[in-house]
Amino acid sequence: MKEYDVIIVGSGAGLDILEAAVEHGLKTALIDDGPAGGTCLNVGCIPSKMLIFPADRVLEVREAARLGIATEITQIDFASIMDRSAHLVEAEHLNVEEQLRKSRALDFYQDTAEFVDRNTFKVGNRMIKANLIYLASGSRPLIPSIPGLDQVDYLTNESLLQLRELPKSLIIIGGGYVGVEYAHFFQAMGSEVTLLEMGPRIVPSEEPEISELLLFSMSRRLTVRTESVAVSVRPAATGGVTVEIKHKGKNETLVAEKLLIAAGRRSNADRLKVEKAGIKTDSKGYIKVNAHLETNAKGIYAIGDANGREMFTHTSHAEAAVAAANGIHGQKKTMNYWAAPHAVFTHPQIASVGLTEHVARQKYNVSVGRTDYADIALGGAMMQQEGFAKIILEQETGKILGGHVIGPWASVVIQEVVNVMARRGGVEDIGRGIHIHPALSELIIKAVYNAA
Numbered sequence: 001m002k003e004y005d006v007i008i009v010g011s012g013a014g015l016d017i018l019e020a021a022v023e024h025g026l027k028t029a030l031i032d033d034g035p036a037g038g039t040c041l042n043v044g045c046i047p048s049k050m051l052i053f054p055a056d057r058v059l060e061v062r063e064a065a066r067l068g069i070a071t072e073i074t075q076i077d078f079a080s081i082m083d084r085s086a087h088l089v090e091a092e093h094l095n096v097e098e099q100l101r102k103s104r105a106l107d108f109y110q111d112t113a114e115f116v117d118r119n120t121f122k123v124g125n126r127m128i129k130a131n132l133i134y135l136a137s138g139s140r141p142l143i144p145s146i147p148g149l150d151q152v153d154y155l156t157n158e159s160l161l162q163l164r165e166l167p168k169s170l171i172i173i174g175g176g177y178v179g180v181e182y183a184h185f186f187q188a189m190g191s192e193v194t195l196l197e198m199g200p201r202i203v204p205s206e207e208p209e210i211s212e213l214l215l216f217s218m219s220r221r222l223t224v225r226t227e228s229v230a231v232s233v234r235p236a237a238t239g240g241v242t243v244e245i246k247h248k249g250k251n252e253t254l255v256a257e258k259l260l261i262a263a264g265r266r267s268n269a270d271r272l273k274v275e276k277a278g279i280k281t282d283s284k285g286y287i288k289v290n291a292h293l294e295t296n297a298k299g300i301y302a303i304g305d306a307n308g309r310e311m312f313t314h315t316s317h318a319e320a321a322v323a324a325a326n327g328i329h330g331q332k333k334t335m336n337y338w339a340a341p342h343a344v345f346t347h348p349q350i351a352s353v354g355l356t357e358h359v360a361r362q363k364y365n366v367s368v369g370r371t372d373y374a375d376i377a378l379g380g381a382m383m384q385q386e387g388f389a390k391i392i393l394e395q396e397t398g399k400i401l402g403g404h405v406i407g408p409w410a411s412v413v414i415q416e417v418v419n420v421m422a423r424r425g426g427v428e429d430i431g432r433g434i435h436i437h438p439a440l441s442e443l444i445i446k447a448v449y450n451a452a
């Protein structure tokens, strides 16, 4: 039995905790049985955005015609696009791994951890214990129980990164963030893509008009089927995969070379056997935490995807800072998600922060303002006929409650709203800064003034 001051499971956001613990001179163990760096680096944000960047360029070239630039894409080297991403990821994770292995300030266990009791982990065939524990154990793809799925060679966000030949056709189950981002990527590369979403709209957590515009825009490039449930799956006689679906009550048969499952995530808490430490989980298996990110077991914190709250890398890092302050520095900080943003890197891009209009109306008197890209000078220069920014204000105070953008560079345009919301600011805070003309930032000031 080896004793530590701190044990951390997971080398994604867990690395932030590690840094705080080591800087504080604590005897620290880090455990991860996957590639160092976690989901974002290895199979999530980084590889997907390395792939989506060239996909965006393809769309730019295709759309250049409307500006009077006639051009043609003569070749897309799919294998080299996949390799570029894989090489960057590999170099980065080997770098992280080497630093962890070399460090004398910590012990790095590349093995699976499971609780034995409140303070003790079994890691491979070793036992280690600590009073202070951080669970940054993340999530993995949720594989729905569709009859026949185990008979076919389906892809996930992990295995698709091994592809070096572009599938001629692809069915994607799930119209959430993973589904729409990869639908954009594979269609841009040249696949014939069918996206299936069982709910009434794709990206269902976004504003309804954002889901609608994304659906409208994607439907020009691929087949999007909402209210479509995969009923069964089997190998196709011609090779590939057959998917039987129920679409608005009717049965249909779809065939494609490949099938991608993008039906959500599931917690890794089961792999940790958290019940042996008496740690409570919610109905989906995510680890329950309080406002200080501490579980019901004192001294055990859960951050990032492990707690299932806002499953984004930047939020995981924000949570790590709060949990490190509380557990390591003895503070009592509260995690605040008020201005936690996210972006979806599809085409068009989506970005959002704060409340949706529907949620805001349940609690506040609101006024809503919207500016289309076409209504600002740069949007006009871009001949951007679609896309908008929407701002939701509290009527009495002018405080910003939410901001939502769909269109080019949405992920950048939203940042001003995030910064103002983080200070609980409103109309005056946006208006105080002079906005560059003609730039996309004019979307926000105009939407704010429209709302006000």
Ligand SMILES: Cc1cc2nc3c(=O)[nH]c(=O)nc-3n(C[C@H](O)[C@H](O)[C@H](O)COP(=O)(O)OP(=O)(O)OC[C@H]3O[C@@H](n4cnc5c(N)ncnc54)[C@H](O)[C@@H]3O)c2cc1C
Pocket: 009, 010, 011, 012, 013, 014, 031, 032, 033, 034, 035, 037, 038, 039, 040, 041, 043, 044, 045, 046, 048, 049, 111, 112, 113, 114, 136, 137, 138, 139, 157, 178, 268, 271, 272, 303, 304, 305, 306, 310, 311, 312, 313, 314, 315, 316, 345
């Ligand atoms: C395809 C895809 C694209 C995404 N794109 C974005 C994006 O653009 N922007 C964004 O903000 N977010 C994005 N996300 C979400 C983001 O990747 C996650 O929110 C983030 O990686 C969570 O980090 P984490 O540290 O909580 O967990 P992880 O990074 O998942 O780390 C958990 C680690 O714990 C290890 N582990 C788990 N259980 C055990 C155990 N019992 N023993 C030992 N080790 C264990 C795992 O091996 C893993 O390395 C994306 C996700 C996916 C799937």
Ligand SMILES: NC(=O)c1ccc[n+]([C@@H]2O[C@H](COP(=O)([O-])OP(=O)(O)OC[C@H]3O[C@@H](n4cnc5c(N)ncnc54)[C@H](O)[C@@H]3O)[C@@H](O)[C@H]2O)c1
Pocket: 144, 173, 174, 175, 176, 177, 178, 179, 181, 196, 197, 198, 199, 203, 204, 228, 229, 230, 262, 263, 264, 265, 310, 311, 312, 342, 343, 344, 345
């Ligand atoms: N850009 C980003 O920040 C980014 C990108 C990708 C993923 N992520 C993170 O990863 C999480 C997981 O993404 P995701 O897209 O896998 O999950 P998700 O939960 O966002 O979406 C899954 C979708 O699949 C649908 N679905 C589930 N089962 C189905 C079935 N049998 N048939 C048809 N549709 C089905 C659901 O209705 C849902 O809309 C996100 O919530 C986000 O936190 C972030």
